[in-house]
Amino acid sequence: MARIADYPIYIEEILRNYGQYTPAYGDVEVETVIDREQQHYQLLTVGWNKDRRVWGCIVHIDIKGQKIWVQHDGTEEGVANLLVEKGVPKQDIVLAYHAPYKRQYTGFAVN
Template identity: 50%
Template sequence: MEKIERYRKYILKLLSDRAKFGSSYEEIEIQTIFDIERDHYQLVHTGWRNQRRFYGCFLHVDIKDGKIWIQHDGTEIAIADELVSLGVPKEDIVLAFHDPYIRQFTGFAVG
């Protein structure tokens, strides 16, 4: 359980730090969505720009079965690399946005 708590802290910090940068457009808000009870974590763009609606999840991370599952990473700096630099073993990180067959070639966990 200590490992899971550490992973939660890492994820909360990394996502919170990214949210602080804000959007490059002042009309667009970055929201953090943290479901700590079920271990789902997201960053979402929301707002309006030039009479067009902006909404979408650009980073989604879960903790399942003792591993960090990166469901979606639409950022320039890969969160997987940041987690590894914090000491999370690659065997505990699943790049879930890749097809299960492809995961075996990523150097990260397959599931």
Template identity: 50%
Template sequence: MATIDEYRQHIKGPLTARAQLVWDKRIQAETIFDTEYDHYQLVYVGWGNSKQVYGTVLHLDISDGNIWVHQDGTEVGIANELVKLSVPKKDIVLGFNPPKLRHYTDFAVG
């Protein structure tokens, strides 16, 4: 079983890599790593075409030995990236899915 420190690194890597993919210089990608309470986010902040751009692209938490994916605005899916990094599916909860539907996925139910 992986340690919490390993899971922290598995989360930080993809979030940091995605932050480098911002397509517009007026928009900043901010990574938020709260290792004390294990909250991790990738947020877009900036201005484009006279309106504010703000949104949470990714939000993950580590809780009770599981990685909870609360928000995933990516095409590939952060959970799939974590599996490629050897995180077992039984340790990943797709928190954005309703609890009664989670058992239909290959991931943990929480």
């Protein structure tokens, strides 16, 4: 079972792995944004595709209290699933992109 002190390490590892991918279109970069002090973690796309600006958040995760809050997850496999594979208990992961009343049905923490 993972320890809370290991959660930032797991999150950073997952984001860095996703950050290695290069979008198949335009002049677009993937940026990993890590704020260890405030415990905010993001993976962003930024650049241009022809004459259109590209910017978007792929993943946004916060650590609040003793839990990992997945604020946004634009990945196919789901970062919460990857965290569970690393030993993080489901009760320590909140899928914050679901409405609070729906979280009880996710199998993860409610808050």
